[in-house]
Amino acid sequence: MNSHQLVSSALAAALSLGLGAAATTAHAAEAKEKCYGITKAGANDCANLSGSHSCAGQATTGTDPAEWKYVAKGTCKSMKGMTAEEAKAAMKK
Structure with missing residues (x-):
């Protein structure tokens, strides 16, 4: 294998890793949601x-309705958490 082929292979591998990481990061962001009122101090x-x-x-403080944490999408309610709208309403009380 000559040096040109070696460099081309290395570059292709590096680019494919970068694209895969970007796709994984985008997918991970889609699978999370903000959950208010469940954080610990x-x-x-x-x-x-x-x-x-x-x-x-x-x-x-813990369980402050103004504070949030990312959780797996669809799990906030089972943790007794709130959406942003629900948290805003709770803060007004």
Whole structure:
């Protein structure tokens, strides 16, 4: 095998790995949903609904309706979680 073939093979392998990873990441994002009100303190995934912080891991209390976590699609209700609309309504109470 000459060096041109070797480089071409390596490049093709690298490109195929990158495309496969992108497809896997897109599929994983589709299989998740935000579930509000189920996080433990310090275990939220990102910014909360109330705007008091904008980063993951900054929830100060557990089961706060403003805090969310990604869960497998279709499992939020079984965890006693809420949609964003339900969480907003719970925060107004």
